[in-house]
Amino acid sequence: MELxxxxxxxxxxxLPRHRQQDILAxxxxxxxxxxEDKEAAxxxxxxxxxxxxxxxxxxxxxxxxxxYLPQQSLIGPSLFPMYWFVLRTALLWAVxxxxxxxxxxxxxxxxxxxAIPLAILRAPGVLFTVAAWVTLIFAALEFFSARYPRxxxxxxxxxxxxxxxxxxxxxxxxxxPRSYARAIAELVFGxxxxxxxxxxxxxxxxxxxxxxxxxxxSPFQFAPAVLFFYAWFVAFNVLQILWRGIDLARGAWQHPxxxxxxxFKTFGLIxxxxxxxxxxxxxxxxxxxxxxAAQYAANLHTLNQGVHQAxxxxxxxxxxxxxxxxxxxxxxxxxxxx
Amino acid sequence: MTAPDxxxxxxDPIFENLRLELRRGCLILATLAQLRQEHYGYTLRKxxxxxxxxxxxxxLYPLLxxxxxxxxxxxxxREEDKRNKRFYHLSPLGQQLLTQLLAEWQSLNDSIHRILNxxxxxxxxxxxxxx
Numbered sequence: 509m510e511l512x513x514x515x516x517x518x519x520x521x522x523l524p525r526h527r528q529q530d531i532l533a534x535x536x537x538x539x540x541x542x543x544e545d546k547e548a549a550x551x552x553x554x555x556x557x558x559x560x561x562x563x564x565x566x567x568x569x570x571x572x573x574x575x576y577l578p579q580q581s582l583i584g585p586s587l588f589p590m591y592w593f594v595l596r597t598a599l600l601w602a603v604x605x606x607x608x609x610x611x612x613x614x615x616x617x618x619x620x621x622x623a624i625p626l627a628i629l630r631a632p633g634v635l636f637t638v639a640a641w642v643t644l645i646f647a648a649l650e651f652f653s654a655r656y657p658r659x660x661x662x663x664x665x666x667x668x669x670x671x672x673x674x675x676x677x678x679x680x681x682x683x684x685p686r687s688y689a690r691a692i693a694e695l696v697f698g699x700x701x702x703x704x705x706x707x708x709x710x711x712x713x714x715x716x717x718x719x720x721x722x723x724x725x726s727p728f729q730f731a732p733a734v735l736f737f738y739a740w741f742v743a744f745n746v747l748q749i750l751w752r753g754i755d756l757a758r759g760a761w762q763h764p765x766x767x768x769x770x771x772f773k774t775f776g777l778i779x780x781x782x783x784x785x786x787x788x789x790x791x792x793x794x795x796x797x798x799x800x801a802a803q804y805a806a807n808l809h810t811l812n813q814g815v816h817q818a819x820x821x822x823x824x825x826x827x828x829x830x831x832x833x834x835x836x837x838x839x840x841x842x843x844x845x846x
Numbered sequence: 847m848t849a850p851d852x853x854x855x856x857x858d859p860i861f862e863n864l865r866l867e868l869r870r871g872c873l874i875l876a877t878l879a880q881l882r883q884e885h886y887g888y889t890l891r892k893x894x895x896x897x898x899x900x901x902x903x904x905x906l907y908p909l910l911x912x913x914x915x916x917x918x919x920x921x922x923x924r925e926e927d928k929r930n931k932r933f934y935h936l937s938p939l940g941q942q943l944l945t946q947l948l949a950e951w952q953s954l955n956d957s958i959h960r961i962l963n964x965x966x967x968x969x970x971x972x973x974x975x976x977x
Contacts, residue, residue: 531911533930533932534887534907534931534932535907537886537887537888537929537930537931537932538886538887538888538891538903538907538931539888539903540929541886541888541889541929541931542888542903566902566903566904567902567904571904572904575904575905575907575908576908576911
């Protein structure tokens with residue numbers, strides 16, 4: 509029957525080369541025997557429609573041929589959990605790094621006006637590339653571990669071998685009530701920290717150590733922005749101490765207000781922004797610019813620019829942490845409402 | 847006995863998937879058992895269907911190849927009814943494995959019966975007679 513011959517030809521195209529003729533001969537013999545039985549039962553040859561229905565029941569040629577191929581997964585069950593973990597981690601870090609780098613390029617003015625939409629449009633391509641590389645590496649590992657099991661057995665064993673002793677310690681429940689001892693300790697250490705900060709202007713060695721003497725006799729001085737930053741930082745710590753003290757007095761130390769962390773982080777951004785908005789991004793100035801500019805100006809400029817860029821990175825990280833905390837706050841609020 | 851589910855109920859696809867998984871587990875045992883007598887692909891499929899185990903040819907024929915690659919079956923081409931056919935039968939290793947698999951299947955069957963026969967709500971250990 510011509511239709512059967514065409515069907516077998518289509519199956520043959522997808523069979524493994526070295527066994528193609530052998531498999532095809534066997535399949536033909538079986539299908540022809542089946543066809544004979546059908547025609548004997550009907551007492552006549554199959555019509556075109558009946559033959560097509562019969563072949564449709566057997567299945568598409570590609571699928572029929574695929575069943576003769578060795579069973580192989582792109583990434584098998586033993587490697588898949590590790591692959592999934594690595595993929596999620598790699599994508600998460602790719603998002604973070606891409607966001608930080610793009611933000612820095614935009615802020616430092618090295619990108620043009622449509623930079624933000626362009627950065628957003630490029631993001632899927634970056635993530636796809638990362639996912640493709642991770643998948644390719646694990647697919648190669650799967651392929652070679654199936655072909656050369658003895659050589660790759662130690663690696664596969666490492667992904668499945670584990671020891672109960674290596675389990676991480678129990679995580680503290682973030683919603684567990686805070687102990688009174690901890691609340692007192694936070695207040696006491698906060699107070700001590702505040703005293704230390706208040707003593708720094710009088711005794712700079714408390715912060716800089718022996719470098720305080722060098723700085724005093726150097727041609728450098730802090731810009732007014734740094735002093736402004738210091739004042740804000742002290743105020744921020746006073747706020748923290750007051751709030752925690754009020755919680756203790758009210759007996760509310762066990763469960764601080766859910767927004768407390770978010771508010772502290774938000775206020776913590778202010779001193780950072782003060783530093784970043786320093787005129788000319790200069791946090792360290794020359795005491796006598798007329799005398800010392802020729803010798804120190806270039807290096808001082810490089811130092812100030814470096815500090816400014818480092819502060820930008822810190823700002824991005826703190827903002828990301830703040831967004832994370834805000835997201836967690838809303839998630840917890842939703843869970844409490846449910 | 848519970849009433850049958852209505853047609854197109856949500857249980858149908860779930861039942862179909864689980865039914866296929868259950869049958870898949872028995873397929874190799876049934877094939878090896880049937881090949882205590884010599885068959886070629888089509889007659890093997892007919893013999894299994896007559897015993898209540900209908901199998902797709904696209905599942906059975908590649909399975910025969912795999913079992914032969916594993917050394918459980920032996921095959922030879924022979925002419926019958928003016929057509930060359932590949933006949934399969936159990937190898938000595940296949941015979942040995944069939945015996946082991948039958949014992950394993952029997953043990954599983956007995957375990958299922960014990961689970962089904964224990965009174966509801968009481969674990970097996972509580973069914974033991976008290977001293």
